[in-house]
Amino acid sequence: MFRSIKWKLVAILVLVVISLVIIVGTFFQISVSNFYTEEFTKSMDTAFEGELSSRFAGASESADFENILEAYSGRLGLDMYRYCCVLSGKTGALLYSSDYDLSKDIEKTPNIISAMAGKLGSTQSIMSHYMDYAFPIIHGKSVDYVVYIYDSKVEIGEIMGRILVTILEALMLGFIIAVVFGYFMSRTITSPIINLTHKAELVAAGDFETKIAVRSHDEIGQLSATFNDMAKELKTNINALSDEKEKLESILRYMTDGVMAFDKNGKVLHINKAAAKMLRIDENEPLIFDEFFKPLVGVTVQEIYFKSKSIINRDFEFSGKSLQVFFVLTGLGKSLKHQSNIIAVFHDITEFHKLEMQRREFVANVSHELKTPLTTIKSYTETILESDNLPRETERNFLQVIVSESDRMNRLVYDLLLLSKLNYGSTRLEKEAVDIAPLMGEILRKMYFAMEEKHQTLVFSIPENTPKVNGNRDRLEQVFVNIVSNAIKYTGDGGEISVYAGEIYGYVFVKIRDTGMGIPESDLPYVFDRFYRVDKARSREAGGTGLGLAIAKEIVEAHGGKISVTSKVGEGTEFTVNLPVYVEEDDYISSEE
Ligand code: ADP
Numbered sequence: 001m002f003r004s005i006k007w008k009l010v011a012i013l014v015l016v017v018i019s020l021v022i023i024v025g026t027f028f029q030i031s032v033s034n035f036y037t038e039e040f041t042k043s044m045d046t047a048f049e050g051e052l053s054s055r056f057a058g059a060s061e062s063a064d065f066e067n068i069l070e071a072y073s074g075r076l077g078l079d080m081y082r083y084c085c086v087l088s089g090k091t092g093a094l095l096y097s098s099d100y101d102l103s104k105d106i107e108k109t110p111n112i113i114s115a116m117a118g119k120l121g122s123t124q125s126i127m128s129h130y131m132d133y134a135f136p137i138i139h140g141k142s143v144d145y146v147v148y149i150y151d152s153k154v155e156i157g158e159i160m161g162r163i164l165v166t167i168l169e170a171l172m173l174g175f176i177i178a179v180v181f182g183y184f185m186s187r188t189i190t191s192p193i194i195n196l197t198h199k200a201e202l203v204a205a206g207d208f209e210t211k212i213a214v215r216s217h218d219e220i221g222q223l224s225a226t227f228n229d230m231a232k233e234l235k236t237n238i239n240a241l242s243d244e245k246e247k248l249e250s251i252l253r254y255m256t257d258g259v260m261a262f263d264k265n266g267k268v269l270h271i272n273k274a275a276a277k278m279l280r281i282d283e284n285e286p287l288i289f290d291e292f293f294k295p296l297v298g299v300t301v302q303e304i305y306f307k308s309k310s311i312i313n314r315d316f317e318f319s320g321k322s323l324q325v326f327f328v329l330t331g332l333g334k335s336l337k338h339q340s341n342i343i344a345v346f347h348d349i350t351e352f353h354k355l356e357m358q359r360r361e362f363v364a365n366v367s368h369e370l371k372t373p374l375t376t377i378k379s380y381t382e383t384i385l386e387s388d389n390l391p392r393e394t395e396r397n398f399l400q401v402i403v404s405e406s407d408r409m410n411r412l413v414y415d416l417l418l419l420s421k422l423n424y425g426s427t428r429l430e431k432e433a434v435d436i437a438p439l440m441g442e443i444l445r446k447m448y449f450a451m452e453e454k455h456q457t458l459v460f461s462i463p464e465n466t467p468k469v470n471g472n473r474d475r476l477e478q479v480f481v482n483i484v485s486n487a488i489k490y491t492g493d494g495g496e497i498s499v500y501a502g503e504i505y506g507y508v509f510v511k512i513r514d515t516g517m518g519i520p521e522s523d524l525p526y527v528f529d530r531f532y533r534v535d536k537a538r539s540r541e542a543g544g545t546g547l548g549l550a551i552a553k554e555i556v557e558a559h560g561g562k563i564s565v566t567s568k569v570g571e572g573t574e575f576t577v578n579l580p581v582y583v584e585e586d587d588y589i590s591s592e593e
Contacts, residue, residue, distance in 0.1 A: 010182035025167035089143030208235035258346030459498035491516030
């Protein structure tokens, strides 16, 4: 019960009231008692100042004493509680008493002793149970009698008793008033505190909308106002924090790099989608750092904390992918090393690796392609230079070889330049409406001689109403020349070469089919790769660079089209080129309208 402030306040109030009443009562008692004894001494002094002392001096017998006391009993206040005696000044023996039993001896009080010595005995003690006054009657130098007044303090006792009862009654009343007042007064203090506590609980539970009504301007009022301010500030801060958290979460969720966070004990805190996908784990999997990363990349929590200043990175292969991981500690700037978390960031570098490999392969291929004709040119030139009497015919043949090898190198460099231009998009294709039928007719006419030489038959079937395509005439010519010349090259004597075209779903398709040697199925996916040749020796012999189809593919794709191939070894090959139909701008506008 006394744990609550309410009852503590009541108890304090009660204690204050009780102690106040006790202190006041005690002082009151003492002062009443003092007053009474002082009054006694004063009244005795006045009584003895007058003729009373001289009358006592003239008296010698009990009858005289009786007469005197009868006359002065009122002034001396003699009653049943106060009596007067006359004692012998020498022996202290009782000579006369107004009320006292004469057979008994009077106790020799300090006042009697001082009176017997000739001095007035009027000293009083509050503590003693009586008051007395001893007046010496001196005759010459000796004390004849001692007039002794004794008061038993019964009257004071009765008065004191009354006062005590009154005090106790006041105490009881004070106690009741203190309890009742204390209860209601403390309620006015504690009820705002209880209210405040309740609201604080709501705020702690996350309800920042609650406001405390400020009803007074005292300390509790100030506390309530401060509390409201604090709740407002907290709300703003928490909102800002949750905004930041949301931002961070959506960044983590949608970023393509994988991110994982671990606490200082290596327990996983967060796995983002990308990381889960890369490592084929669940986003909510309860991973332990060392169990997961030690077998994978040989890194432990201990190592990361040991090398806390540097970023640890590792490359590793995981289910056919090349991944790179970086480990860092967070919060190092605040010298909270022991509290930092570990962040692991993953990059998928598979594509980068592939490109790197392709680049290396390309450089190796280019070097190789250039080296072969260079070696030939060098050796033939040296032979001509070193041999003085080389037959004219041989020399001519040698020079012919040098020219054709130089041409090959030229073609190669030209193709490479074209490829790199197409690759980097540095040549913007000027497009126009190109009619496929006359274009193909022209190309085939130019190549007819080569076909005739190999006794090949040509089948040409392009409907007149085939729509025009949106393209660059020269580049498209290059594509078709390459495909047709390949068809002628890789088809034996007496073969057949067919060219078809038509329209399907907004695209014009052109098919060039031959009945040649065909391409093995395993080589088909690579024929559009740079420097890829099915039969290297034969292709080189035929003057091919191995770049023709790669260039064709780049050009067709730059037109928004597609090139594909189907083939069967020994039966023939068919290349299909799809190109978007040319749409006039007016048509665009009318269709938009
Ligand atoms: P190349 O200059 O060697 O002809 P291409 O890129 O034009 O280079 O062709 C790549 C390879 O594809 C050729 O080396 C050849 O092996 C194969 N090829 C292309 N067209 C045909 C075809 N019509 N029949 C058979 N093989 C072909």
